[in-house]
Structures are given as structure tokens and as C-alpha cells.
Amino acid sequence: xxxxxxxxxxxxxxxxxxxxxxxxxxxRFDTKTVPYLLIAPFFLLFAVFGLFPIIFNGIxxxxxxxxxxxxxxxxxxxxxxxxxVQDTDFWDALLNTFGIFILSTVPQxxxxxxxxxxxxxKLRGSTFWRIxxxxxxxxxVAASTLVFAIFFSRDYGMANWxxxxxxxxxxxxxxxxxxxxxxxxxxxxxxxxxxxGYNALLYLSAMQAIPKDVYEAAAVDGAGPWKQLWAITVPMxxxxxxxxxILSTIGGLQLFSEPMLFDENPALANGxxxxxxxxxxxLIYKVGWRDLDLGYAAAMSWAxxxxxxxxxxxxxxxxxxxxxxx
Amino acid sequence: xxxxLLSRAPQDTPGTWKSYLALTLILLVSAFPVYWMFVIATSTxxxxxxxxxxxxxxxxLMTNLSEVFGMQDVYFTASLINSLIVAVVVTASTxxxxxxxxxxFAKLRFKGNNxxxxxxxxxxxVPNQLGxxxxxxxxxxxxxxxxxxxxxxxxLVSAFGVFYMRQFIAHAIPDELVEAARIDGAxxxxxxxxxxxxAIRPALAVLGLLTFVxxxxxxxxxxxxxxxxxxxxSMVALSDLASGNYVVYRRVxxxxxxxxxxxxILLLLGGRQLVRxxxxxxxx
Numbered sequence: 001x002x003x004x005x006x007x008x009x010x011x012x013x014x015x016x017x018x019x020x021x022x023x024x025x026x027x028r029f030d031t032k033t034v035p036y037l038l039i040a041p042f043f044l045l046f047a048v049f050g051l052f053p054i055i056f057n058g059i060x061x062x063x064x065x066x067x068x069x070x071x072x073x074x075x076x077x078x079x080x081x082x083x084x085v086q087d088t089d090f091w092d093a094l095l096n097t098f099g100i101f102i103l104s105t106v107p108q109x110x111x112x113x114x115x116x117x118x119x120x121x122k123l124r125g126s127t128f129w130r131i132x133x134x135x136x137x138x139x140x141v142a143a144s145t146l147v148f149a150i151f152f153s154r155d156y157g158m159a160n161w162x163x164x165x166x167x168x169x170x171x172x173x174x175x176x177x178x179x180x181x182x183x184x185x186x187x188x189x190x191x192x193x194x195x196x197g198y199n200a201l202l203y204l205s206a207m208q209a210i211p212k213d214v215y216e217a218a219a220v221d222g223a224g225p226w227k228q229l230w231a232i233t234v235p236m237x238x239x240x241x242x243x244x245x246i247l248s249t250i251g252g253l254q255l256f257s258e259p260m261l262f263d264e265n266p267a268l269a270n271g272x273x274x275x276x277x278x279x280x281x282x283l284i285y286k287v288g289w290r291d292l293d294l295g296y297a298a299a300m301s302w303a304x305x306x307x308x309x310x311x312x313x314x315x316x317x318x319x320x321x322x323x324x325x326x
Numbered sequence: 327x328x329x330x331l332l333s334r335a336p337q338d339t340p341g342t343w344k345s346y347l348a349l350t351l352i353l354l355v356s357a358f359p360v361y362w363m364f365v366i367a368t369s370t371x372x373x374x375x376x377x378x379x380x381x382x383x384x385x386x387l388m389t390n391l392s393e394v395f396g397m398q399d400v401y402f403t404a405s406l407i408n409s410l411i412v413a414v415v416v417t418a419s420t421x422x423x424x425x426x427x428x429x430x431f432a433k434l435r436f437k438g439n440n441x442x443x444x445x446x447x448x449x450x451x452v453p454n455q456l457g458x459x460x461x462x463x464x465x466x467x468x469x470x471x472x473x474x475x476x477x478x479x480x481x482l483v484s485a486f487g488v489f490y491m492r493q494f495i496a497h498a499i500p501d502e503l504v505e506a507a508r509i510d511g512a513x514x515x516x517x518x519x520x521x522x523x524x525a526i527r528p529a530l531a532v533l534g535l536l537t538f539v540x541x542x543x544x545x546x547x548x549x550x551x552x553x554x555x556x557x558x559x560s561m562v563a564l565s566d567l568a569s570g571n572y573v574v575y576r577r578v579x580x581x582x583x584x585x586x587x588x589x590x591i592l593l594l595l596g597g598r599q600l601v602r603x604x605x606x607x608x609x610x
Contacts, residue, residue: 026513031435034514038430039442041423042483046449049480053457053464060460118348121341131597132353138589138600139360140543142561143582146568147359150366150575156375158362197356198604205605212335228336254455257545260565267569281455281546288459289550298459305456 060298067292080299090300092275093283094307096184100259100279101252103188104195109244112196116203117229130204133197145190145261152176152186152262159186177264183277190258195251199244206237238319245319249312253304256281280304360586367391367580374575390580394567401556402581405563409585412474412548412559413541416481420537421530423483428491429522433504434514443492449485455546462550472555477548481541487533490607494529495522532603535596539589560585 064076084090119129136144151158154175163169176182210233218232234241259271259279269286271278278286280300288297341349362381366374369384394402430436431443461480462471470476499522507517523530545561552558558566564585567578593600 030513035430035434035436035439038434038514038518039427039488042427042446042485042488043442045423045479045483046485049461049464050449050452050454050457053460054452055460056464057457057460060463065463115352117336118341118345118352120336121339121345122337123341123345123349127598127601129349129353130601131593133356134593134597134600134604135356135360135590138539138543138593139586140545140561140564140582140589142543142545142564143363143586144359146564146578146582147363147366149568150374150579151359151362156377156379158379161378193355193359201601201604202607208337210335212337215335225336225339233336250451250453254453256455260545260549261568264573265569265571266565284455284458285546285550288462289553294459294463301456301459305453308453 057298057301060295061302063295065293065295065298067289067294076295080296081303083296084299084303089275089278089283090280090303093271093278093280096180096259096271096275096277097253097255097279097281099180099184100187100191100255100277101249103184104191104255105245105248105252107188108192108195108248109199109241111192112199112244113203113229113234115196115200116207117233119200119204120207120233130201133200135197136194137198139194141194141257142261144194145258148186148190148193148258149262149264152189154178177262177272177276180276183262183272187255187258187262187277190262191252191255195248199248202240202244203237206240207233210236242316242319245315246312249315250308253308253311254281255279256285260285280307360590363579363583363586366576367583369576371574371576386576387580390576391584393574393577394581394584397567397577400563400566401558402560402563402567402584404556405558405560406584408474408557409542409560410588412477412481413538415478416541417534417537419482420484420487421534424487424491424533425495425522425526425530426518427483427488428493428495429518431488431492432495433499433501433522446485446488450489458547458550461547465551471551472557474552474557474559476551477544477559480547481537481544484537487537490533491526491529494526498525498529528599528602531596531599532606535592535600536603538592539600542589 061080062076062078064072064074064079066072115133119126123129154160154173154177157173157176159176160169160173163174168174174182176186214232214236215228218228256279259277259282260266260269262277263270263272269278269282269290271282281304284297284300284304287300288294365381365383367390368387369380369390370386373380373384373386394400427446431439431446465471465476470479503521504517507521512520543561544559545565548559548562549565552562553565560581564578564581567573567581
């Protein structure tokens, strides 16, 4: 419709008449320069607020940069990095980050797969179910973490009440924050809760793109629904599985909000009395804005980036392997 | 016979009562934390500390809300307004700049189009946390730390948005339409406004929803730059509510509930678009 409107609007205008000089320059400007003007905002803003901080971060990591003592400046060389290697806080945080990462990623993606498989049926109200499982995704992570912080509290917490129903911890309620594994489990539960539905939709979308005759061909061999899922569906959606593995690696290793707000006093950024669940991202925050040592925090950011790169690479290769290595 | 039964693709297999039961359970688990937030937001201290835990809303909501909104040093009312300002500005700007750039990448011929698009995609993979320390220093030099501007500026445009818009425009608008408008003498910006924008409304809705949700919920960077100031966003205010030596749960969750309600409303209004946006994003 728009097409004909525009054409009919000015039929009398000569198409190939020589344009006057001003018109010519306007046309040139419009076709040669305007496209760059349209994409310029992205590149400018990214250069200032994305690229520059990353490069500058490398410089900060090599300097003394303290918020509480601006006079203490100058090059630190590799001092921040060599401090990092000997910093047990860093290695503890790394262990916590990995522990929570594994506890949250593996069940998250497996359950998402199951749910996507459920949704990949002919269902009544399919939109309703899909919207419903997105509720955790839209819920602010700060808000949901505060609910879970109460859910996992030692006295009066619902998690402990549920455990007591099955006869666990009746004489001594479980203090979720007191030990490493239980705090990891609690935080992993929050992460799983938030992201399972989102990932399920990603999988579902890929599942629906599988041609139906693929199933029809395989059914001749008598593949049941379960075998169908693992033998046909999963290999067929492997690219999306890879994508979600990379996505949850990047997100999971930068985990910040959940461990922060699980603390009984988030302002301290402790991650537990004995830092049972303090993650790297949280440690960077603590070093930078509680200890006010930005140089050291910048060095930690670099270390985290390197770790993310390595783990994402390993996970990428491993997932490809599992899927048959096409 | 049995081979015909089995030959159905999952999409053609009707759900059994078991699938519906499982989905109902999943929905309950998804909704429970939000519901429980509401329960505690309406409760008294005694109800919060009862065993078994109460799962029925109390009648204390108004008291709890007035306590949250009246608390000194938390600026809860202001924080909601701040969050709204940040989310609206970031969303509007993202829609505008990303659709412009997406249009240029999808439909305009210029040198370096493909290379530059590749750069956009490359920037998608950079973990944003890497630059947080330097970003803080940069904002300090600009004098923006502690101001909403520090939260707004980095969000004004997104690589994902450019990518998403490019994909959508490439498919939704035939090249001939753009050419025809150009032959009729329309300038690029006019084509954007009269041809592109009307055709990409669904994509704008999807990107708008995704951006609004992500911006409203953002926690780490706002905490770093706005904490301790008079201009927190609602997520920073929530963390203040939950900090300190004496924390009142019903108050914290009343705040959390208020900060969650706008998003639940968004989900109810735009859930269909949100689902579509996420599912489309997976395929591209």
C-alpha cells in the first residue's frame, strides 16, 4: 500500500532530469554520508562506554589507583597481578564461583530442555504456559533474591520447614548460610529459578524449527518419546544448546546480585561470615568499593575475563563433542 | 498402527493430563516466590516468624508500604521515579538508535557495511563487567557518578538491539519498497520514518520490552555508581532496605513487591511479544 501511495503521489516529477547543483549535493550527502550518521551513535557510545573502559581497565590494572588516597599513584607494574596469584581470597572466590556455576548451569539447562520438550506438544493455551514460565525472568533479581534469602533463613525459613516435613533437621534446623555447600545450593536455586523458563523458550523455538519428517523417519525404528528427545531433538537443536551454554557461562561466572543480596547485611559485600559464597564479581566489588583499591579490582576483572574466555571455550568444545562434533 | 502413532512429531502429539499436571506445577514454582513476596509484604512480624510459615496474605500491606515509603535514607519513592526515568529514557533511546542503525545495516549500501556489522556482533560477546572499574573512573572524570546520567549513558544503545533490528528489517521490508521511495525523491530519513517505522512496530515492541525489563532490573552498575547518594534506582534502594543490623523482612519485601509489580503488569500486557522476542532471538 505504502508503495503505491508513494509512487502515485508525485507522478509529474521528472525522474531523469538533470538535478540542479544543490539537489545533487543533497543526494550525494544522503546516500554517501547519511548511512554513516545512522550507525554513528552506536559506535560512538560503544567507543566511550564500552571499548574505552575495557582498554583503560588494562592500564588501571598496571597502576596504583586508590580511591581513599589519590596521592598514591604511579605505575605498579605487575604488582597487582602478582598479589592476585597469592591472594587466597581470590582463589576461594574462584572456587565458590565455579561451585555455584556448576550447580546452577547443569540443572538449569537440563530442566529447561525437559520443559521445552513438554511445551513442544500440541497444547491448549500454549501461549499462557509460555508467558507463565517467563515470570521469573521479568522479576527483578534483587527482589527475588530477597525472597529467597528469607526462604532459606535458619529459623522460620520455608526451606527448613519443608525439610522438616520429610523428617530432616527437626532437632537442629539447617543454617543455609553457615556452610559452603548449602549456601552454594541456595544461590544456585535462585539462579536456576530465574533462568530455566527463559532457556526453555530458547530450546522450544529451536525444537519447533525441526522438520517433522525427521521424526517420521525415525519413528519407523520405533523411537519412543524419551528416545525421540535424546536421539533426534537434542542433536537437532545443538546450535542453540551451544548458545545457551556460552550464555550461561558468561552470566554464571559474573554472578553478583544473588550472592550480594543473600548476605544478611548486603552492604558489607562479605558473601558469608567466612566468605562461604563470595564470588569473583562480588570480590571485585568489595576490593574496589569497600577497600577502595581500584587498581587491584581492575586486575581481578582481567583475571575474570580470562577465566570466562577459557571456560567458554572449553564448554563450547565439550558441548560440540557431546552433540556428535559436527 | 503403532508405527503411525509413533510417527507423529512432538508438535502434533497432544499433551496428556501428565503434561498439564507438570506444566501446572512448573507454573506454581515460577509464581511462588512472587506470591510469597506479596504474602510477607502484607504480614505482621509475628506472621513472618510463624511455623509453619503462613501462605495466606495478611492485612498489613498499607502499614508496611507506608513504612517503606516513609523510611529515611532509603528514598524509596524517589527511587521508583528514578528507575522509571532511567528505564524510559534508555528504552526510547535504544529503540530510536537501534532501529536507525539496523535500517542502515539492512537496507543502505555503504562501504564497510558488512565489516562494521561484524564489529557490532563482536561487541556482543564482551562481558560488560570487565570494564566496570574503568567505567567508574571515567564517570568520575565526567562528574557523573552518583547521578542518573551515569546509569543512563552506557545504556543508550545496545549491540543486541542493532543486531535484532537489522535482522527484522532485512526480512520485513522488501528492497523494492525502499528503492521506490528513493526514486520518488524521498531522503533516507524520510524513508525511515514513512516506510521503516510503520513496518517494524512489532519488533519495536519486543525490543522495547526486553530493554525496559533489563534496565529496570539492573543492579550491579547502579549499585556501584549510585549507592549512598540521594538518587538510587529502586534496585539500589532495595539493597539499602535489606542492609543494616536490624532488617525488617515485611518491610523489605513490601519494597520488593512494589518494585516487581510494574514488571508483572508488563508481562501481562506484553507477554505475547516478550515470548516471541525471546524465541525469535534464539533462531537468529
